[in-house]
Amino acid sequence: MTIDFYNRFIRENTGIINKICRAYTDTDEDYEDYFQEVCLQLWRSHSFFEDKSAVATWVYRVALNVCLTHFKKAKKRVETGSLKEIDMLRTETDATEAEQFEQLYKAIKKLKEIDRAIIILYLEDKSYKEIAEILGIKTNHVGVKVNRIKNTLKQLIHG
Known part of the structure; x- marks a missing residue:
């Protein structure tokens, strides 16, 4: 692995990789495995990036x-x-920001795979066009999905 590769593909995009891996794992061990696998796949395929x-x-x-x-x-x-009960996602009025963040990620983990991808990109402030490009779907479909996902997350978090 060269320092140029590391800086361009890994270091500058660590936040992206972290968020995606976190959304698809429940344990630190799984998170580390996913993160390493993403980095390995980036290394294997970076020569194809055009x-x-x-x-x-x-x-x-x-x-x-x-x-x-x-x-x-x-x-x-x-x-x-084996999924955790939805009741664990109920918020209390005095929940800290960190607790709310954790509840959001627990709720995101309960979404379908494509919905997770969409909401993670949305939370990353990607435009509907960028989300559509990344996922290979139509831009107007992204808007519809984002609204449905928001409603689903509200239901999961607040009951």
Whole structure:
């Protein structure tokens, strides 16, 4: 791994990789595995990056693909009944910002894979056009999905 590769693809995009890996894992151990796998896949495929899109867009795509692939494999091994109860997401009026952030991520983890990807990109302040480009869907579909996802998250968090 060269320092140029590390700076351009990993260091400058660590926040992106962190958020995506966090949304698809429940434990620190899984998070570290996903993060390493994303970095490895970026290294393996960086020679195919053609500068037709922003580096961050490409990193999002790679990270999402890696995390979705691993998440689907892990999901097959775990029974769906092992998910935590929705009641754990209920907020108290005096919840701290950190607690609210944690509740949001717990709720995001309960979403469908594509919905997770959309909301993570949305929370990263990506435009609907950028989200559509990264995920390969239509821009107007992104807007509809974002509104539905917001409503679902409100339901999960507030009951």
